[in-house]
Amino acid sequence: MKNIKFTIVFTALIILTSCSIDNVEPINVLLENNVINNESTAENVLNRIYNSGVRNSMYGHGIGGGGTEGLVFELSLAGPDGNLLIQSNSLNTFSTNNVTNDYFVLESFYTDMYYNINLANYFIEKIEQGDAGVSESRKNELIAEAKFFRAMSHFNLLKVFGQFYDVNSQYGIVVSTAPIRDNVESPRSSVQDTYSVIIDDLTFAANNAPAAREHYYISSTTAKALLAKVQLYMGDYANAASNALSVINNTEGYALESNYSDVFNNKWGAETLLAAYVDMDTEGAQAHRFTRQNIGPSSVLTTVADKQDGNSGDGSTDYATGYDPRFSFGFSLDAANATPLIGKYPFSINFTAGAGNTIKILRMAELYLVYAEAEARRTGGDLQLALNRLNEVRSRAGVPLKSLSDKASLLQDIREEKMLELYCETGENWFDLVRYDRLGDVSAAAIKPSVSSVSKLVFPMPNNALLGNPNLEPNP
Numbered sequence: 001m002k003n004i005k006f007t008i009v010f011t012a013l014i015i016l017t018s019c020s021i022d023n024v025e026p027i028n029v030l031l032e033n034n035v036i037n038n039e040s041t042a043e044n045v046l047n048r049i050y051n052s053g054v055r056n057s058m059y060g061h062g063i064g065g066g067g068t069e070g071l072v073f074e075l076s077l078a079g080p081d082g083n084l085l086i087q088s089n090s091l092n093t094f095s096t097n098n099v100t101n102d103y104f105v106l107e108s109f110y111t112d113m114y115y116n117i118n119l120a121n122y123f124i125e126k127i128e129q130g131d132a133g134v135s136e137s138r139k140n141e142l143i144a145e146a147k148f149f150r151a152m153s154h155f156n157l158l159k160v161f162g163q164f165y166d167v168n169s170q171y172g173i174v175v176s177t178a179p180i181r182d183n184v185e186s187p188r189s190s191v192q193d194t195y196s197v198i199i200d201d202l203t204f205a206a207n208n209a210p211a212a213r214e215h216y217y218i219s220s221t222t223a224k225a226l227l228a229k230v231q232l233y234m235g236d237y238a239n240a241a242s243n244a245l246s247v248i249n250n251t252e253g254y255a256l257e258s259n260y261s262d263v264f265n266n267k268w269g270a271e272t273l274l275a276a277y278v279d280m281d282t283e284g285a286q287a288h289r290f291t292r293q294n295i296g297p298s299s300v301l302t303t304v305a306d307k308q309d310g311n312s313g314d315g316s317t318d319y320a321t322g323y324d325p326r327f328s329f330g331f332s333l334d335a336a337n338a339t340p341l342i343g344k345y346p347f348s349i350n351f352t353a354g355a356g357n358t359i360k361i362l363r364m365a366e367l368y369l370v371y372a373e374a375e376a377r378r379t380g381g382d383l384q385l386a387l388n389r390l391n392e393v394r395s396r397a398g399v400p401l402k403s404l405s406d407k408a409s410l411l412q413d414i415r416e417e418k419m420l421e422l423y424c425e426t427g428e429n430w431f432d433l434v435r436y437d438r439l440g441d442v443s444a445a446a447i448k449p450s451v452s453s454v455s456k457l458v459f460p461m462p463n464n465a466l467l468g469n470p471n472l473e474p475n476p
């Protein structure tokens with residue numbers, strides 16, 4: 001079995017080790033007995049959960065080194081929006097949808113997610129038994145933040161390695177809600193059981209997390225936003241629409257930015273529901289970046305962007321004119337601005353004055369589109385209300401508004417809007433392609449021919465995970 005060691009600093013050095021890479025077992029007595037003994041030490045551990053929750057092999061590492069892309073980079077290549085511009089055998093497996101179970105990023109992602117889950121499990125146990133010595137309401141706030149990250153990590157694992165699109169499938173993931181003290185070799189839970197744990201955690205977080213905070217912290221609104229997104233994925237459209245609408249109508253200051261560029265120039269501005277805290281002066285590195293030397297727009301994304309002004313085929317070769325402005329914002333080749341970064345990552349690659357890019361893990365425009373899709377899909381849904389929210393996003397982008405024809409066309413418009421809005425962010429366009437294919441709205445293979453079979457809609461379990469846990473069933 002594979003042994004993986006981690007070193008983290010709370011108030012002292014703690015060494016964590018595991019036998020199976022979905023177990024993170026603490027063996028130092030400091031964690032068990034006295035690492036949390038008041039509110040301050042509890043917040044120190046919670047900060048570690050934040051760091052491992054947003055700086056990892058999903059979204060990109062950054063502390064202590066140069067900025068790196070996470071699995072979200074590969075997901076953009078696997079999906080309909082990215083085109084690989086460099087020669088790379090490993091990255092080519094994603095762009096051609098021929099991913100094997102020995103790819104190191106999958107293993108790192110798998111390990112990082114379970115690291116975060118198990119760290120959250122220990123924290124929750126300590127807070128629940130009263131080690132922090134805080135009031136009941138404060139105790140619930142602390143637990144809510146940890147449960148949010150436990151839910152988000154489980155959800156990320158389910159999207160990548162499970163048949164997340166089918167609640168009747170047995171191919172969920174290994175779910176962990178208690179600290180691992182022994183080398184437990186657990187089987188996969190069903191998709192439904194996996195979702196149940198995620199929903200329970202996010203419901204608690206939505207009901208108990210603090211409100212009105214800086215946007216690199218979890219709030220009750222952030223938790224409700226992720227809850228709506230999870231409900232959309234699992235097909236609970238009525239609750240997804242209701243919760244997304246509640247987020248849209250929040251009174252805490254989360255809102256669409258007036259200008260698309262401000263979403264990214266303002267790292268934790270009004271539109272941001274959650275993004276990592278990034279400051280190169282204090283954090284030691286720039287956290288995230290996509291570069292135009294590595295990835296360009298796919299022909300699918302380019303075609304979708306080209307038709308937004310109503311004149312297909314008029315897009316310029318430098319991507320500057322004739323396209324959706326959001327597309328040009330990211331990809332236009334400006335000789336006067338030689339930065340290699342895609343426009344969504346506006347801060348210099350070089351270390352300068354605290355600037356640094358961050359990935360928008362959740363933002364308001366996505367929730368408008370979650371609402372639009374959920375409202376369109378739910379039984380008795382109002383297509384006009386769904387269209388209205390779609391058009392609010394389009395209005396901000398400065399492109400012509402859509403008119404209502406039928407449900408199928410509206411759903412296609414929503415999926416394409418998410419492509420234009422969220423390309424090169426969190427890999428959402430890949431998961432949308434999978435969902436829409438399984439729901440019968442599109443053919444993934446028709447959009448991307450390399451997605452030639454159902455087996456390619458889910459990534460393979462890492463080989464080291466299978467070796468370390470004989471009860472872990474591989475994907476079919």
